[in-house]
Amino acid sequence: MPDYTLKIRRYDPESGDAAYWQDFTVDLAPERSVLDGILRARDQEDGSLSIRCSCQAAICGSCGVRINGKSALACNTKLSDAAERAQRGGINNEATSNGAIVVEPMGNMPVLKDLIVDMDAVHWKKIQRVVPWLLPEGEPPEREYIVDAEAMIDVTQSMACIQCGACVSACLSMEVDPEFIGPAALAKAYRFVGDPRDAHHEDRLRDLAEDPHGIYDCTHCFACIEVCPKDVAPMSQIMRLRRRATGDYAIKDSNNGYGHEKAFVDIVERWGTLHEAQLLPRSFGDGSLVKGQTRPAAVKQLIDSAPAALRGLARGKVSPRKVLIHPKLPDQKEVRRIYEEIEGRDERIELNLYIVGEEGEGGADDKEPVQGESGAES
Amino acid sequence: MRVAYWPGCVSRGFTPELHGSMELVAPLLDIELIELDRANCCGAGVIAEHNQELVDTLNARTFAMAQRVAGSAGMMNICSTCQGAQSECQQRLDADDDYRRLINQHLRPEGLEYKRGDDWTNKNLLWLLVEEIGLEKLRERVVRPLEGLRVAPFYGCYIVRPTGRLGYGEFPDRDRYLEWVIDAVGATPVEYAGSHKCCGFPVITMNKATSLRQAGRHLADAIDADADCLVTPCPLCHLNLDLQQPDAAKFVERPLDIPVLHFPQMIGLALGLEPKELGMGKHVVRTRDVERKVAALAAV
Ligand code: SF4
Ligand code: SF4
Ligand code: FES
Numbered sequence: 299m300p301d302y303t304l305k306i307r308r309y310d311p312e313s314g315d316a317a318y319w320q321d322f323t324v325d326l327a328p329e330r331s332v333l334d335g336i337l338r339a340r341d342q343e344d345g346s347l348s349i350r351c352s353c354q355a356a357i358c359g360s361c362g363v364r365i366n367g368k369s370a371l372a373c374n375t376k377l378s379d380a381a382e383r384a385q386r387g388g389i390n391n392e393a394t395s396n397g398a399i400v401v402e403p404m405g406n407m408p409v410l411k412d413l414i415v416d417m418d419a420v421h422w423k424k425i426q427r428v429v430p431w432l433l434p435e436g437e438p439p440e441r442e443y444i445v446d447a448e449a450m451i452d453v454t455q456s457m458a459c460i461q462c463g464a465c466v467s468a469c470l471s472m473e474v475d476p477e478f479i480g481p482a483a484l485a486k487a488y489r490f491v492g493d494p495r496d497a498h499h500e501d502r503l504r505d506l507a508e509d510p511h512g513i514y515d516c517t518h519c520f521a522c523i524e525v526c527p528k529d530v531a532p533m534s535q536i537m538r539l540r541r542r543a544t545g546d547y548a549i550k551d552s553n554n555g556y557g558h559e560k561a562f563v564d565i566v567e568r569w570g571t572l573h574e575a576q577l578l579p580r581s582f583g584d585g586s587l588v589k590g591q592t593r594p595a596a597v598k599q600l601i602d603s604a605p606a607a608l609r610g611l612a613r614g615k616v617s618p619r620k621v622l623i624h625p626k627l628p629d630q631k632e633v634r635r636i637y638e639e640i641e642g643r644d645e646r647i648e649l650n651l652y653i654v655g656e657e658g659e660g661g662a663d664d665k666e667p668v669q670g671e672s673g674a675e676s
Numbered sequence: 677m678r679v680a681y682w683p684g685c686v687s688r689g690f691t692p693e694l695h696g697s698m699e700l701v702a703p704l705l706d707i708e709l710i711e712l713d714r715a716n717c718c719g720a721g722v723i724a725e726h727n728q729e730l731v732d733t734l735n736a737r738t739f740a741m742a743q744r745v746a747g748s749a750g751m752m753n754i755c756s757t758c759q760g761a762q763s764e765c766q767q768r769l770d771a772d773d774d775y776r777r778l779i780n781q782h783l784r785p786e787g788l789e790y791k792r793g794d795d796w797t798n799k800n801l802l803w804l805l806v807e808e809i810g811l812e813k814l815r816e817r818v819v820r821p822l823e824g825l826r827v828a829p830f831y832g833c834y835i836v837r838p839t840g841r842l843g844y845g846e847f848p849d850r851d852r853y854l855e856w857v858i859d860a861v862g863a864t865p866v867e868y869a870g871s872h873k874c875c876g877f878p879v880i881t882m883n884k885a886t887s888l889r890q891a892g893r894h895l896a897d898a899i900d901a902d903a904d905c906l907v908t909p910c911p912l913c914h915l916n917l918d919l920q921q922p923d924a925a926k927f928v929e930r931p932l933d934i935p936v937l938h939f940p941q942m943i944g945l946a947l948g949l950e951p952k953e954l955g956m957g958k959h960v961v962r963t964r965d966v967e968r969k970v971a972a973l974a975a976v
Contacts, residue, residue, distance in 0.1 A: 470833075470874040474889035514882040517890065518721050519874035520760075520837035537725045545726065553882045562722040566734075570716045572685035581881045602884075606919050609960045615690055615919075628714050632786045633734070639782055640730045647729045649768045649775045 299325050302377050304335050305398040306347065309409050317409070321398060322347075328378035332399065333361050335377055336413070348412040356527055359460035362467060363413050364402040369464040369525040372401070372413075404467035406476070420476075421463045424483035428506070432490060435497035449494045455652045456489040456535050458528045465522035465532050477511040481522035481532030484513060488535040491542060503543040507551035513539045514555035529652060545646070550584045554599075560585025567637045570627030575616070578603055677749050677808065680742035681709040682798075684755040685717050686911040690919070693955025694911050697940040698754050698801070700954065704817060704947045705809055707752075710745045712738060718761040720912070721834075721878065728768075733782045735765040740788035743796060749808065751798040754940065756910035759800045760834025760842070766798065767841050800835060802909045802939060803843075806853045811860045819948040820973050821862025825966065827942065828866040828903035829854035830894065830917065832910030833874050854907065854939075861946035868901040870894025875913040880920070885927060891916040892928030899934050905966050909939040919960050935963040945970050 301323050309317035322339035333351055340347040349372065351361040356374040363372050366383045380399045407415040434443070465481035472478045479487075487506060490496045506512040513536055522532040540559065543549045550556045561580030565573050576587060582599045583590025590596045610616045627633060687694040702709050715738040717723075723731040739762075742751035753759055769776045770792050780789050799807070805814060835842065836851050844850055851872060855865040876890030895917060898906055908914055916924070918936040925932040941954045951970065956963040 470890065471879070471886055473873075474876075474893065475883070475886045478886070510883060515879060515886055517874050517876055517886065518878040519833040521833075521874075524837045524839060540725050541727075555882055558881045559722055559726055562720070563726050566717045566719070566723065572689060572717050572720070574686070574689045578881065603881075606923060609922070610690060610919055613958045613960055615692065615958045615960075620689070627716060629786065632737075633716050635785065636733050636737070636782050637730065640727060640733065646727055647778070649728070649732075649772055651768060651771055654772060 299327050301325050302335055302381055303398040304339060305400045307402040308412050310411055326377060330377050331373045332365055332375045332377060332380050333372035336372060348414050350414050357460065359462035362404050362462040362464045364404060366400050369404055369467040371462060371527050374527050404463055406467055406469060406472045417463055421466050421482060424480050425486055427479055428483045428487040430486050432496050433498045434495050443495050445494055451653060453489050453492040455530055456485045459485055459530045460528055464525045464527060468521040468525045470519040470521050471515055471517045475511060475515060478515045479512055484539060485530050485532040485535040488539050491539060500547050503539065503547055504549050506539060507543045507549045507555055510553055514553040554581050557581040557584040567634060569624050570630045570633045573624035575621040677706060678708040678710060678747050679750060679752040680745040680748045681711045682715060682738060682751060682753045682758060684753060684758045687754055691911040691914055693958045694754060694938045697938060697944050697954040700949055701940045701944045701947060710748060712741050715741050718758045720757050721761055732765045732768055733779050735762050736769055736779050736790040737783055737788060740783055740790045743791060750796055752801060752804050753798065754801050756800065756832030756835035757912050762798055763841055800909055802853050803850060806856060807847065811856060814860050818861055818946045820946055822946050823862050823973060825863040825969055826866050826902055826904045827858045827863045828868055828898035828906045829858060829871045830906045830908040830913055831872055832908060832913045835909065836872050861943060866898065866901050866903040868897040870897050875916040877912045877916040880916065888920060888924040888927040891920060892924035892932060895921065895924060895932045895934055896928055896930060905935040905937055907937045907939055907942045914938060921961050933961060935959060935961045935966050
């Protein structure tokens with residue numbers, strides 16, 4: 299059996315020493331997991347090496363760590379794959395690994411000991427923030443709630459979450475804004491906003507849209523989608539929350555989330571390509587150019603952002619002419635027609651790749667790939 | 677090689693030097709650009725957030741136009757965000773025949789149709805350069821190796837994640853290409869924490885602090901790693917890293933003064949083009965030091 303070297307980040311707050319790296323070499327079959335490697339190192343070399351784990355089958359969500367810089371479940375990552383990645387060199391490993399598999403505690407959460415992070419202080423606190431239980435209207439029915447199975451398809455993806463925190467660990471907005479509600483909690487929020495039994499969709503959305511660390515604080519970096527072991531695609535759930543907030547409830551939030559989306563979509567409808575000079579004023583005015591240049595709060599934001607625009611003008615990046623006049627596409631009427639055909643309909647059509655599968659050959663008669671409103675993107 | 681060329685909105689808007697330098701660099705690499713000047717915005721993730729059917733139709737329209745360019749090797753873009761936004765739509769269009777038919781119905785009045793084809797591709801210049809043109813050929817064409825120039829790569833999220841959608845199965849090293857190209861043009865790739873992180877641009881109007889703390893932090897890390905400049909294949913990243921750099925400095929409370937090159941500009945320098953023709957004077961952060969270093973390098 300091959301030898302694998304694990305380079306593990308150690309830290310013991312009681313010792314008073316700083317964190318340090320320690321190498322362990324374990325002799326295990328390639329298909330065994332990184333968790334097996336860590337447990338073997340603990341059993342054979344150092345009983346104080348600490349990690350949380352239980353199911354060892356990617357179900358309980360307790361063994362989240364960073365392997366070669368990438369957040370993952372230790373029990374769900376093969377030693378051979380991790381070693382191959384390490385040989386190639388991880389991206390931005392903090393340690394020079396010399397081919398060793400680098401294992402660190404998850405990011406964005408305080409370390410309690412070795413590979414154990416404080417999930418309560420960050421992850422669970424944020425989950426609580428979104429009121430993660432059903433808020434139905436009125437008295438509960440005598441027996442169970444009856445829901446159309448179709449109506450629940452939309453939330454199955456967010457229900458697949460095992461609360462491992464890998465997405466929280468990888469989130470690039472949270473790295474600079476620890477108050478960001480974050481991917482796991484927002485995916486959980488969608489689980490209720492998409493549930494027909496819940497009676498507080500609009501309140502939930504308004505709350506998350508108005509919070510400066512809510513749905514409009516996600517920087518669309520795909521890190522959570524990349525690392526999630528259960529394909530929950532938290533960012534896609536956040537985009538659904540935004541879509542519902544703007545499209546279904548027209549919630550005009552003070553973070554300009556509504557304005558930015560409306561401005562962008564309207565500009566492309568009108569010109570076909572992005573007219574950047576109008577994007578900011580329209581964004582600050584809930585999508586309206588006039589409001590964006592007259593409403594006091596919008597004007598203040600516009601002035602705050604003026605230096606960047608002036609710098610652009612000064613360097614000849616943009617000419618005054620370009621600011622004022624933006625050419626329409628030659629066939630702009632076709633773009634408008636497409637908008638009318640699609641936006642003129644009441645339902646939104648989405649293809650749910652999580653449900654139909656990414657490798658779908660398509661065309662099979664027994665499946666229903668296109669759903670009104672409640673579809674999902676991967 | 678002839679390609680159906682989609683420059684994107686920003687390269688003809690707020691970063692005209694990007695489109696300009698691409699046009700100069702293309703012939704030096706034997707790329708013939710057939711510009712898709714009737715195509716529309718890719719949606720940059722925002723139209724996707726608004727309505728999926730709409731964004732898929734808009735991009736299917738662009739693909740259909742690209743597929744009609746006779747003799748083209750495929751479609752080429754010069755923006756990480758276009759790449760990611762369009763790959764997302766292409767994945768859905770290719771995954772399901774019924775869905776593709778539905779989308780194509782919207783294109784029919786214009787006489788267009790997007791056809792799924794396993795060998796039809798839409799590639800960013802970065803991918804095209806490494807996978808189709810080849811680094812060997814690039815090396816042969818270099819007349820001014822950028823020796824001594826320390827360049828920090830900055831990819832842009834949309835071209836590195838999610839790997840499943842962006843062809844990393846077939847091309848696992850796509851998250852390495854910038855370093856490879858920097859090396860091929862004779863410069864030194866700089867390792868630093870931010871190379872594959874987010875520039876923060878998508879939330880600049882919604883949360884300026886989150887946005888510019890990201891940009892500022894990556895710029896600072898590149899400075900601390902002794903980089904002379906950054907290079908990026910994404911004009912939106914360029915906006916946050918260059919145009920917004922003076923503001924970003926305030927958010928990270930330290931001076932920042934590091935130029936950011938567009939990907940074709942860096943190649944252009946190595947192929948013998950001059951900073952001025954590559955539009956480097958249009959950057960907000962002065963590129964003087966880079967220009968001085970380049971000027972000191974004798975053309976071979
Ligand atoms: S996409 Fe949004 S929620 Fe997901 S990791 Fe990035 S910033 Fe965080
Ligand atoms: S969304 Fe995915 S990565 Fe995040 S906690 Fe749930 S299972 Fe883990
Ligand atoms: S031990 Fe349960 S998910 Fe890894």
